[in-house]
Amino acid sequence: MSASDLSDRYPPLRDYALIGDGRTAALISRAGSIDWWCLPDLDSPSVFGALLDAERGGRFTLGPEDRAEVRRRYVPDTNVLETTFTTATGRVRVTDAMTLPGGRLEPLRELARRVEGLDGRVPMRWRVEPRFGYGLARMRIEPRVPFPVATGAGTAVAVCAWDAGYVECDATGMAGRFEARPGTRATLAVSAAYGEPLVFPGRDDVEQRIDATAAFWRSWSARLRYTGPWREAVVRSALALKLLVFAPSGAIAAAATTSLPERIGGERNWDYRFSWIRDSSFTLESLLQLGCESEAKAFFWWFMHATQRTLPRLNVFYRLDGATHAPEVTLPLDGYRGSRPVRIGNGAAEQVQLDTYGELVDAVYQFVQKGHRLRLDTGGDIARIADFVCAQWRRPDAGIWEVRAEPRHHTQSKAMCWVALDRAVKLARAGQVPSGHLDRWTGEAAAIRHFLDAHCWSDRQRSYVGYAGTEHLDASLLLLAIMRYDEPESPRLRATVQAVRRELAVGPLLRRYTGDDGLVGGEGAFTCCSFWLVEALGITNQRADAEHLMAELLALGNDVGLYAEEVEPSTGAFLGNFPQGLVHLALISAAIAMHGDGT
Amino acid sequence: MSVWGALAGGFLGTLVLTTALSAGSQLRITRMDIPFLLGTAFTENRTRARVVGYALHFVAGILFALVYYAAFVVLGRAGWALGLLFGVAHALFSGTTLVNVLLPAVHPRMGTPSSAADSAPLLESPGFMLLNYGRPTPVLTLLAHMAYGAIVGAFVAGAAH
Numbered sequence A: 001m002s003a004s005d006l007s008d009r010y011p012p013l014r015d016y017a018l019i020g021d022g023r024t025a026a027l028i029s030r031a032g033s034i035d036w037w038c039l040p041d042l043d044s045p046s047v048f049g050a051l052l053d054a055e056r057g058g059r060f061t062l063g064p065e066d067r068a069e070v071r072r073r074y075v076p077d078t079n080v081l082e083t084t085f086t087t088a089t090g091r092v093r094v095t096d097a098m099t100l101p102g103g104r105l106e107p108l109r110e111l112a113r114r115v116e117g118l119d120g121r122v123p124m125r126w127r128v129e130p131r132f133g134y135g136l137a138r139m140r141i142e143p144r145v146p147f148p149v150a151t152g153a154g155t156a157v158a159v160c161a162w163d164a165g166y167v168e169c170d171a172t173g174m175a176g177r178f179e180a181r182p183g184t185r186a187t188l189a190v191s192a193a194y195g196e197p198l199v200f201p202g203r204d205d206v207e208q209r210i211d212a213t214a215a216f217w218r219s220w221s222a223r224l225r226y227t228g229p230w231r232e233a234v235v236r237s238a239l240a241l242k243l244l245v246f247a248p249s250g251a252i253a254a255a256a257t258t259s260l261p262e263r264i265g266g267e268r269n270w271d272y273r274f275s276w277i278r279d280s281s282f283t284l285e286s287l288l289q290l291g292c293e294s295e296a297k298a299f300f301w302w303f304m305h306a307t308q309r310t311l312p313r314l315n316v317f318y319r320l321d322g323a324t325h326a327p328e329v330t331l332p333l334d335g336y337r338g339s340r341p342v343r344i345g346n347g348a349a350e351q352v353q354l355d356t357y358g359e360l361v362d363a364v365y366q367f368v369q370k371g372h373r374l375r376l377d378t379g380g381d382i383a384r385i386a387d388f389v390c391a392q393w394r395r396p397d398a399g400i401w402e403v404r405a406e407p408r409h410h411t412q413s414k415a416m417c418w419v420a421l422d423r424a425v426k427l428a429r430a431g432q433v434p435s436g437h438l439d440r441w442t443g444e445a446a447a448i449r450h451f452l453d454a455h456c457w458s459d460r461q462r463s464y465v466g467y468a469g470t471e472h473l474d475a476s477l478l479l480l481a482i483m484r485y486d487e488p489e490s491p492r493l494r495a496t497v498q499a500v501r502r503e504l505a506v507g508p509l510l511r512r513y514t515g516d517d518g519l520v521g522g523e524g525a526f527t528c529c530s531f532w533l534v535e536a537l538g539i540t541n542q543r544a545d546a547e548h549l550m551a552e553l554l555a556l557g558n559d560v561g562l563y564a565e566e567v568e569p570s571t572g573a574f575l576g577n578f579p580q581g582l583v584h585l586a587l588i589s590a591a592i593a594m595h596g597d598g599t
Numbered sequence B: 001m002s003v004w005g006a007l008a009g010g011f012l013g014t015l016v017l018t019t020a021l022s023a024g025s026q027l028r029i030t031r032m033d034i035p036f037l038l039g040t041a042f043t044e045n046r047t048r049a050r051v052v053g054y055a056l057h058f059v060a061g062i063l064f065a066l067v068y069y070a071a072f073v074v075l076g077r078a079g080w081a082l083g084l085l086f087g088v089a090h091a092l093f094s095g096t097t098l099v100n101v102l103l104p105a106v107h108p109r110m111g112t113p114s115s116a117a118d119s120a121p122l123l124e125s126p127g128f129m130l131l132n133y134g135r136p137t138p139v140l141t142l143l144a145h146m147a148y149g150a151i152v153g154a155f156v157a158g159a160a161h
Helices: A003-009 A203-222 A231-244 A277-290 A293-309 A355-369 A376-392 A411-429 A438-455 A475-482 A491-504 A527-539 A543-554 A581-595 B003-026 B034-039 B046-075 B080-106 B128-133 B137-158
Strands: A017-020 A025-028 A033-038 A046-048 A059-064 A069-074 A081-086 A090-098 A109-120 A122-129 A140-142 A149-152 A155-162 A174-180 A185-194 A329-331 A342-344
Touching: A017 A090, A017 A231, A025 A090, A059 A090, A059 A109, A090 A122, A090 A203, A109 A122, A109 A174, A109 A203, A122 A155, A122 A185, A155 A203, A185 A203, A203 A231, A231 A277, A231 A581, A277 A293, A277 A355, A277 A581, A293 A355, A293 A376, A355 A376, A355 A411, A376 A411, A376 A438, A411 A438, A411 A475, A475 A491, A475 A527, A491 A527, A527 A543, A527 A581, A543 A581, B003 B034, B003 B046, B003 B137, B034 B046, B046 B080, B046 B137, B080 B128, B080 B137, B128 B137
Parallel strands: none
Antiparallel strands: A017 A025, A025 A033, A033 A046, A033 A059, A059 A122, A069 A081, A081 A090, A090 A109, A109 A185, A122 A174, A140 A149, A149 A155, A155 A185, A329 A342
16 A cells, blocks of 8 residues: 555544543544544543554544535633534534533443534535444444444444434444534534443433533633643643543553554554553642642552552553553554554563652652652552662663663663652651661662762763663653752753753654664654753753743644654654653643743 | 242342343443443432442342242242243343333333434333343343342252251
8 A cells, every 4th residue: 555545544643633531532633533432441442443444443534525624623721622624615613522421311431523504505424433342343233213323342332413414324334414504503422332221312411511521621721720831732731631531540541542653664553551650750740730639649549559469569550440461462453554563452561660660759759748648558668669679779671661672771760769769768757658778778879879870971971871881872861850860950960961962852852762672663753852851951950942942842732732652853743652641741840840830 | 948048049149140241241242231221210320320220120139039939839849940940931021021111111211212312311222132232132131040040949949948
């Protein structure tokens, strides 16, 4: 298949916007096609998966029959998407929402689309092609009363349409055509059930839920405390993060998708629908600073609970329900623009990544800094983790980037081990953690610093390096400044920030590292690293540079303010899973570090 | 034969039946959810519906056990094999009449072929032999009711010794 064929069948990742309800989420293209939706939860199999296989994946298309110019935005301060199509004959507005439950008998999950004619006459068409189990399960479509129903893999969806034309059903989907005129309104809803009978909603209820959903998001956004110059981007990032919060547990998924490639046609395709402990520190700091107290508490107790099964050892990530089992499986799908393999599960779960300990203990430290107290058993858990770090920090590990090459003595991993011990000492001195091993923790922390200065600093690069014994640099070194490994005035920290920028920057973007990582092919620039650079520049008193860079980075988001994991520096195309929580966390963190939370 | 055996058997049998159907739902075999179906007749709140539904299902399970007991008394014998046969009849009655016809007729939120969805949310009706909830549903329902009948039969017979 030619590159242009692939481009036609797979819209650029930039074209997507996200809607969700705190349990699952859907990606909608600028053309109005819902190409990704997992049921019943974010980490469940997809029912619309055209993103990963345009042929077999399934989708819900809705748009004008004729060519149209598209303008799109989120309804201000909400996760309700508004797409306006302008054709030669008229203008029509589509409002998309994943509705929130209101305590009545509602569908288990509901995707609602409202179509309003604005000007002229616009012939519209829609088609729903559900494909259960990533398009691999058997499906039946039945023209039932009152709405057609598709079933498969223990899941069912009813396609409810009002004033949206005669509904035609065939073996592959349900479709309709209608004309939008000024004052007309059509409503479409996909009601989904898993393990229970379907609920067929009434039209008024769907309409009311769309409005109530928008109202909820507005009220949620109004609580956000940041009032600095980048409020719009910060609020959008917070809203995107909120869609990645799995409400039943409080966990936060790293991204809403799996296997979107880090290089088109490449093999770096991973499942990010899990909660990484690494993100915990950023997450908690951002949530607390933004005033999202309930989300912060839920996340804190989720990760303290999820890690119970493995403590003092930490898994790299946990499933959204707290489970640890996430075997990596390859699906027989084409992949986004032919990027195979398509993976579900993630083999990195069992890797040794020592930095995780620092990030978790720092998250606990921040939680306490905001006036919370630890339970006795939680304090004991932190002490066990600190002891474990003392015993383990001399081991090589896979590092923050989960490289699949031989384990190494990664500088950032060692520095985060120091962070774990430093914060444990502070918590112990504050009476939150048992202090019996305080001397050991202090001694080992000093030993880590000695190791880093002796083996991970390069006089030639005038910088800390990616791992002991190399001259390669790594963007994760910026975290040494962000996690306060040293004083902001530290010459070594300042020099490292400058060296990372010098060696890894491509315009405003940063590559992750130089050197081999055990995988074939390259990748784009890692978006979160650029925001880390903003924050590191700010912390090391290079504010003018930081402000300038932030402005450049904010221009790199898509039309609705979302970011993917990576950006291809030469084209600006998005790569990798989308939207990525870590990028939005880094954006918020950088904004707050530069201008505070406005309180 | 003892009525206490019927009551105990009815309780345990319902526990097994409910667990089997719930496991079938978790294993993606069926979307049959009896507590949800029963509970939503009384409340629109999903959580409350499930709690109410479980309670109602246990009451119904015990009442059916008393009907089984009456039949055992009339026949003058009881046992797991006879109970299993009763379970087959029970499943057929449920699939063709009780849940398929009677429940939609009395359930205020369940759709029937004559319902329109303009005014109120409607629950998906089970269809003949509950097939709307998935093709394997009749088989699972049959097996679960056979287990229920066998347990009730065994308890009623056991209580006689």
